[in-house]
Amino acid sequence: MAKIHVVTDSGNDLSREMQAEFGIHVVPLTVRFSEESFHDGVDISVEQFYHRLQNDPEIPSTSQPSPADFVRVYEEIAEPGDTILSVHLSSKMSGTYQSAVLAGTMVDSSIKVIVIDTGCASIGSGLVPIALAEALQKGASLDELTALAERISENLEVYFVVDTLEYLQKNGRIGMASALVGTLLSIKPVLTVKDGFVAPFEKVRGKSKALKRVRQLALNMKEKFPEKKFRAALSHADNLTEAEQLASFLKEKLPLEGEVLIAPIGPTIGVHTGPGTVAMFIYPVF
Amino acid sequence: MEVITGLTLKNMLLAASYQLDQEKDFVNALNVFPVPDGDTGTNMSLTMEAALKEVEKSTEDDISQITSLLANGSLMGARGNSGVILSQFFRGFAAGLTKNKTTASGKDLARAFLESTKTTYRAVMKPVEGTMLTVGRLAADGAALAAEEGAGAGQVLKAALAAALEALENTPNILPVLKEAGVVDAGGQGLVCIFQGFVAGLEMDRRELESFFGKPVEKQVLKEAAAPPDETLENKYCTEFIILGANIDQEMIKSELESKGDSMIVVGDPNVIKVHLHTDVPGDVLQFCAGLGELTEIAIDNMLLQRQEYSRGQNGSHEHSHRLDFSDQPEPERELSLIVNPQAVKGVGLVAVVPGKGLAEIFSSLGVECIVPGGQTMNPSTEDLVKAINTVNAESVIILPNNKNVIFSAQQAKELVDKKVGVVPTRSVPQGISALLYFAPDQTLEDNLAAMDGGRKEVQTGEITFATRSTVAGDLQIEERDIIGLVEGKIAAVGSDPEEVAVNILENMVNEESSVISIYYGADEKEEAAQKLSERAKDKYPQCEVEMYSGGQPLYYYILSVE
Missing domain, CATH: 3.30.70 (Alpha-Beta Plaits)
Known part of the structure; x- marks a missing residue:
C-alpha cells in the first residue's frame, strides 16, 4: 500500500526524541565555522555549538542541503508509489525549500514529492511536520494533510526576543528589523516573522520587559480566537530557564491541546539568532 | 489723552518690550519651582522682542496694520507657554482694532482687551485662574469699566494697569502653589510689565524711552541680571x-x-x-x-x-557699569541650529526638541529627522518649530516637545504649516524616548500618535538639578544651590551631592515591576561619577538593567528614567 512520509530539515529544531516518536526524517543543514563544516545534529551537538559560538570570534554561516542530499533521503525512505511531504523553513530565510523543490524534480518519477513552505523557522516550523505526522497516524488523506499544513502556517503566531541583534544582522536575516540596528540605546525588540521574513514587532527597552510583552501577546491570542484550544511550542538558545518560565505561564493561562513543546534552538537557527534567544509559537486548533 | 495714534501705539509697544526686558530676570525668579528652567521672563521678553521686530517694519502709522504685524510677529516668536499666551493676547488685541486706522479711543482699546481675554481663554484647554489669564481678564474688565464711564484712551490704559496690578497681587490667593512658593504668578507679572510699558509709552516718545530704559534696540549694551534677593553672588x-x-x-x-x-x-x-x-x-x-x-x-x-x-542707596545705578564699550558689538542673536538628518521621503517624519549633544545623538539614532536644540532653559519659538517641521521630508510630521513648556508652542506651530502635524505631548526626555519606541514609519499619523501617546506614559522621569532659590517643598527645606531631585516634575529629594540625590529619588521611582533604569548624565557631570552611580543602581536593583549614556544636557546633572 502506498505510504505517506514526512521529511523536514534541521532548521525546524525537532529533537531526536520527537523525530523518533513521530517518524519524521530530518535532512541536516551545514554549519560552517571558517574552515570547519558540521552537519547540524549529526556531527555537532547543540551544547558544542553554543560553546563554540560564544568563544569563536567568527560568526559561523549555514548552508542549505543540496538537492542531492534530499534525493538521497527521499529515495532511501520511499517505495515506488509513495508520497513525500517535505516540510521546510521559510523560503525567504533559507534556500532549503528551493533545494527540496529541485530534488522533487530529480527523484524517481514513481515517488510523489510535495514541498511545503511553513513561512516560519525553528520549532514553530517544526509544529507543522508534527501535526502532519499525528494526522497521518489517524489516517488523514493527502488533501487533508496539505490543507492542515496550510492552515497551521496561516494562523501560527511567532514572537521572539534576542539578546542582541548582532547575529541576525551579520547573517543578513534581519529584513525590516535592520532599522533597529545602530540605535544608541540598547533596545530589545520583540521580533516576529512576517511574510516569511524576520520583522520587528515592537521596540522594547530591556529583556524582561520584552518577555513580559511576549506573555501579553500570548494572552491576546485567547481574545483573538475565543473558545479555541491552542498548540504551543517554545524554543530557546541556551536559555532553558526563561523558556520553562514561559511554558508554565502558558500552561496556566491558555487552554492548550497537549504539552508545550520546548526545544533547544539548534545550530541552523542559532547561528542567526545568537545565544539567549527565546521564541514562542502558538496556533489555534481548528 | 482722548485717543492714541499709531505712533503712540508703537511707542507703547516699544516701552512694553523695554520694560519686559528690564524685568525679565525678576519675572524668571517667580518660578514656582526653584529649578533653573521655565524662564517665563525670558520667554515673554523674547516673544515681545520678536513681535516688536515685525512692528518696526510698518512704515505707516496705521493702527490695524501695526496690530496685525504685532499679532503675526508674536505668533511666530512665541516661546514657552507664557509666550504662546502672550501671542494669543496680541492676536485678540489686533482683532479688536481691525477697523481702526488713524486713532483708537478708550472704548476701542477696552474692546480690544476684551477680545484678548477671549482669545487667551480659548487658546488653553483648561484655563487656570490665578495666572496671566486672570490678570489679562481683570485688566480688560478694568479698562471696560473706565471706558463705560467715558474715560479717554490714556485713562483706560491706566485703569487696565491698575486692575492688572491688583489682580496680580491676588494671584497667590487663587492659586495655592503660588502661595506656598511665596510668589505671584510669573506670567501675570510679565503681563503687568506690558501694561506698565503701555502707560509709559503714552507719555514718552522713542528717544525718551530709549534714554529712560537706557537700552536702545539698535545698540544693545550689556544686560545684567537684576540683583538676587540675597547677598551671595556667584562669579562676582x-x-x-x-x-x-x-x-x-x-x-x-x-x-x-x-x-x-x-x-x-x-x-x-x-x-x-x-x-x-x-x-x-x-x-x-x-x-x-x-x-x-x-x-x-x-x-x-x-x-x-x-x-x-x-x-544702601549710595549708588544711583542699579546696574554695574562697564569700563569698556561693547555697545558696537551686538549680542550674538539666538541662532537656531537645527540638527537635520536627511532621510528618504516618507509618510511620517519626526521633529524633537532635545537639550544636549548626547541626547540629540540618541534621538537621531532613533530616526528623528530634525532635532531642535533646547528644552529646559531654551524654549524654542513657534517659528523655530515651524522651520523644523518644514525641513522634514515627509507628508506629515510628529513633534516631540519633551518639555512641558514647549508643548503649547508645538501645538501653535501645528496651526501654521501646510503639513499634517501631530504633537505627542511628551513632558520630558525619557517620555520622548519611550514614545519613539512606538513609532512605526509605515503606519499612519493617527495610528502613530495613539501608539506613541501610550508609549510616553510607560516611563517615569527623574531629574537632578540645583535650586535657584531657597524654598520649602512639602517637608523639605531647600537652600539656594542645594541639589534637588524631581520625580515627574515634583521635588522629591534634596541634598548636596548629585549622585546621592539620584540614588535617593530612584527609591521613589523603582518598584517590583521596573526592569530598566537609564541614566543620562549632563554636560557638567563626569563620566566616572555617572559610572559610579550606575554601579550603585545595579547593586541596589539587581532585577533591573541599568544603562548609562552621556546626555550632555545643560543644568541638569542627571536625567533618569525607570520603566
Missing part, C-alpha cells in the same frame, strides 16, 4: 580687558573661558579682542589670556560690593 568679579596679538582664535578663548564664569562676551578681530566675563577667578582668566597676547585696559570690579552699595 566683572572682568574686562583687551588682548592685542596676532591671529588669536576667538573660539578657543570662548571654550576656555566658558567654564570659568558667565555673561561671557568675546568679540573683535584676530588682532584685537575684547573680553568680558563674570568670574570668581579673574586671576586665572588673565593668566590664560596673557599667554595669547598683550593685555590692556584691564578692569576688574566686584559686583557684589557694587550691589551692596546700591542697596
